[in-house]
Amino acid sequence: MTWHPRRKAGAALLLMLALFAIVGPWLAPRAPFEQNLYGILQVPQLAEPLGTDHLGRSMLARLASAARLSLGLALLSVASAAVPGTLLGLLAAWRGGWTERLTGAVADAVLALPGLLLVLLLSAFAPGDYWPLYVGLSLVLWVEYYRVTRATARVVLASHHVEAARLLGFGPGYIVRRHLLPELAPLLATLMSFGAGAAVLALAAMGFVGLGAQPPAAELGLMMTELLPYAAEAPWIIAWPILLLGLAILGLVLVSTGAPAEAAA
Amino acid sequence: MMRLLPGDMAFRIAAGRYGYDMVTAQAAEAVRAELGLGLPWFESLVAWWGHLLRMDLGVSAVTGAPVAAEIAHQLGHTLALALAALAVSCAIAVPLGFAAGLRPRGRLDRLTLWLSVLLRALPPFVLGIVLVAVLAVQLGLIPAGGDAAHGSLIAPALTLGLGLSATAMRVARDAMAAVTASPYFLFARTKGLSDRAALLRHGVRNAAVPLVAYLGVQLVFLVEGVVVIETLFAWPGIGHALVHAIFGRDVPMIQGTALVMGLLFVALNTLVDLACAGIDPRVRIRRGR
């Protein structure tokens, strides 16, 4: 399979980010938690290539460890939202009737329950960990995939080619793979790439209302929250995590826009 | 469910009520006695349902005001903000996304891609601060916060809407790209419609199917997702209130809010479903069979 240059660029970008997450800590002069209260908010310089944060910690070291934690968890939360969301959406569109009504009601119920409550409940089981936050997020976020999938799948399922495939004896798995997914892929790819960014930002929002900040671990979203007060003084400091997140989203978008359905169009 | 959460409810409520300096064990015990928090959970739930049947949502454990009145006040603000943000996001995402989708891989497509990546990577509070710093402080165009001044809806709605438009723009673009590649769109053009007319009559409606489904979900998330914006811009909305209620373990308030929001969402979703079916007859026809 030949890859579109855009896709290659995206993959290269993601690879670079992964590399940064892995080797970054070695590049950094200090451990991510080491502070220097007398050298805060320093501008980037040779010793501190990305400057220091509000507690004089090395931004390079913190970004690298945040990249590892956040991007991994963001992908996890996207996957754990997209997979059940899409599957349920497909199921609802496929079966219609009470299956659709039931899953729809569940989705409504999830939306009606304050998502924050879910996240809080989950984080009560493992206080201080980040994964409950992300998993809690995906408990809410799957609805997005569910509804969008259902809406698109309904139209596709009404088409002749799906009817023909059924007549030819193909099962749901095949129809999903060959008929539905190619149609859904660009949309899902977009939602997922941006969803990874949304997950990180959602965590930033939680930090903003005072949830989830468990020092000293570095997490992209929470870094943005805690650096906000220093944005006016040292804008470059808060720019780093934003830049990193932006690059990650860009990489994902580029990789996914090369999806098969579009490449051949 | 609230009782599963860590921390003692009476203490939490006392903290919410009196401010943390004043929370003492005595205050907490007074709260416990006043609200009957010692009761087993099912008794309080039954009591709540009983009140509910009489259309009574109770009074907030923290503020002591009737829940219904508080929700009415806050929900109105939140809905105003959510709708304004949705309008902003549509106003940005739909034209830009559609225009980008008309020429996939064109210059505008690339530009909007960068734009939406940037908007998606910027946390709303940073965006909000930047907007206020530029629009309110530097240019003095809009008021910065609070609901008191006229036009104070602008900054929060803009912030929220911009953030939302990031993904919506791409969804719109993908949908439109699919439409422009379709034979009926080509036929609409070869039969003589101008690009604009073809877009308006045959492009928009077809591209709207996935977009409406997506925006429908967004509207729902908006109501809760506004927390940050409400906190940042001192907007007296329900997201902000709900967060406080959850932190303060204000059970009547949470129950009331969840109930009202649940009803609201069911209504919204039904509306979105109807809209989807209204836009696309194929869905209706298949169901009719």
Place this chain on the structure above:
Amino acid sequence: MTRIDTHPLLAVDALSVASADGQLLAPVSFTLEAGRALTLLGESGSGKSLLAHALMGTLPRGLRAGGTLTVDGRRCDAADPATRRAMWGRQLALLPQEPWFALDPTMRVGRQLAETHALAGLGNAQAWRRALHDLHGLGMAHAAQAWPTTLSGGMAQRVAFAITRAGGAPVLIVDEPTKGLDRVWRDELVARLQVALGEGCALLTITHDIAVARALGGDVAVMLDGRLVERGDAAAVLGAPGHAYTRALVAAEPANWPAVRAPSPGGDEILRACGVSKQFGDRSLFRSLDVTLHAGERLAVTGPSGSGKSTLGNVLLGLVAPDAGTVHRPDRIQKVRYQKLYQDPAGAFAPHASIGRALEDLAALHRIDRTRIAPLLKRLKLAPHLLARRPGAVSGGELQRFALLRALLLTPAFLFADEPTSRLDPVTQQDTLALILEACAETGAALMLVTHDEEIAARVSDRRMAIGYDTPFPQCTRPCQ
């Protein structure tokens, strides 16, 4: 017909089409004159539709046009579609080969037509009246408020034609405008094309129906394998064909087919429908219909367009639930052995998977011997390299044959063939039908063939059914016990 003075409206100079793999259409040059028809006949897959798209500037991505054309005095580079964009609908109009896909699924039929009338500067009300008038003239007065997905194949064909005509463009290119239409509507359509000619239009018609070519008169051109092999005055060429292929083409007209042997009746019952009725809205398609089919039997179904032939087949296959009555398919026969050839083959393939992939998947699913594919390809005159293409990148006739191939791989017990040869040139049509009959005979499959062509119906089967008339042919139904 009165002849009006002719002048060239469209002059084509060395127009060619190439893909990355090579040339699909060798350079052709011709002119289209006002009031004179040019009819393109030719082998299925010879490049007729590509020629039409190259003229319009609507070639699919990946294909390139070469040469130049002059429309109404203006020269355009064929490779640059931008110059023709402004002429669309006003100077140039194209009726695409797949009318079903050309209609916007989210707009009612009447409005799609009316908006085209409005382009001529009519007010909304007047445009709507014109649209109703058009639909009425095409026998579809009741369909103005219908959604495109509810149209029958022939109805979609007629609507798309009306829309193409509505703009009043002087250069009219119509790609198989009569396929799927019964004789009455075919003649009506031809009459309308003649009216257009009378109004001074230049007409390029692509068709497989030689009767249409004859009726239109003017010039005919015959295409084979991406090049023009013969052209000249219609009567002359069709009366005394010069090229061997043209001769074959004319000889293969269904009217010239030898009558086929009726199959020996008997065999197990394959399908029994008792008292089935179906109506959509307040339009009743058929009422209390009984159909019984035994192994090896052939039933030809005819009827006016939109009368419910496809719907009947869908009811028998269980794809559409009847309003009343029952359909019985014996349990001993596997479900997948009830097969259907779709009226619109383009809609019946997953658009994003290559044809080869689709066949491969089918073979894997039902453990079909893959060596059966190659001989069938050959028999259907399908080039193996087409397997790598997606359904959108082959010609309509090619896809129709692939659909047949796909159905035959499953050795059907019952085959509902909905206009299986309507997109094929007469030669291929004859071959293909022969293949269908042969395959059915071999496997003892019951065949239900829908066709608008009485000649074909007559030659395929003695058992006939006509629906949409007040009294169905008495012999087609057998009472249920």
Place this chain on the structure above:
Amino acid sequence: GKAVFAQPLPTLRVIGPWELSSLDPLRNGYLFSRMQVTETLVDYDAAGVPVAGLAAGWQMSPDGLQWRFALRPGARFHDGTPVTAGDVVAALGRARHAAGVLGAAPIAGIDAETGAVSIRLARPFAPLLALLSHSSTQVLAPASFGADGTVRAIIGSGPYRVTELAPPQHFAVEAFDGWHGARPAVTHAEYLSVGRAEMRALMAEAGQAHLAYGLDPGSIARLQRGRAVAVHAVTVPRTTLLKLNASHPLLADVRVRRALALALDRRGIASAILRDPSLAAGQLFPPALPGWRDPRLPALGYDPAAARGLLAEAGFQPDTDGLLRRGPDRLALMLRTFPDRPELPVIAAAIQEQWRQVGVAVRVAVGNSSDIPFGHRDGTLEVGLLARNFGVVPDAFGAVAQDFAGQGGDWGPMRWSSPVVTAALAALPSTPEGPRAEALRRQVADTLHDAMPLIPVVWYRQTLAASPRLAGVSIDPFERSYRLTQLQWKT
């Protein structure tokens, strides 16, 4: 273009982080007394001296058990009704709720007399005046209450009356014509709650707020550079401190507590997080509490080597990972704090790292503020980081007494007591102001400095960004009033 949305003269806008979550004086009453809508019997001046409030004057019986407060003659509520002794008694009765400060006073009874209120005490209690200045004792007109006794409106007797109420964010006031004093220059004002410090700073800068309370250090630095606003600051009697569980096996040893105190780089924290090294807490009581603070005490220092020494003395040895152990126990602590004051989690992170340097493993849990008193009660709290306001009322005695009573109060030490402190606090209420009282207070300060049941970290400063168009701006160190009546518009 800057002037487009700036308010024209009449309405003064005050913004602060506090939300108007309730009208109840016990809950959010302070906003109304700060905006000078309501009054308390006693008021305090900038020097911390009690002055007349709603009470024109007061007398104490020689035994200190009977107080009589004469009401200001002619005092009227905003609805025109006169303020009666009965109204005051009712207000004080409500304020004796468990969550009100008055609950701490040994009050035997409160009686209405004509034009006066008398309070009987069970024992002498000097800080009574201070308690009577607390906003929870504010006096509301009877018409303020609904049939069920809940507060429905705010009808006070101060120089301003409420014109608009939109909880939880906003309310507006205007000068009250029936006020006995001179008509203030600021005739209209409003309060708006804005949660984020950054936004408050921006609003002040944009001219959309005239007084913006509570600024973050980053914004202060920026505002001071510009000329758009004047920045005022005053240290307030609030100390950010670590509350230690003295019964915890690891913390029971005073050497460990001292070591933990020595391991803190307060100057670093103060300069990095609060941007003012002078806020490093040299002792528990801040300079804003002159009576309590002992100026002779050596300021707490930063000496990690000494800290390690003390820990070694206490039996802790470094493990391979550099963290300390004593036998099977790791020197690991859980530090609880809460985000209500945004600097607390940041300080917690700094402390975590500084303690790690001397070998103490700390896990930080940022939760709700009530987790600390709750953890105090059920004994699970190990270390809590909090900001304690000793100036809830102008006399810090109330807060101190509450914190150090018995084994320690909810916001004071935990399971720690000292006979010296107990005795001093018992003696103070009946000790008249003078060298003797001063000595007692010093005893308290010195004992705390030595035993370290609470580790002071930094002091606190209240900041205010004021519009340059205002004259007479000042901050009340006791956070009782926004002093609207003292403001003047500059022409």
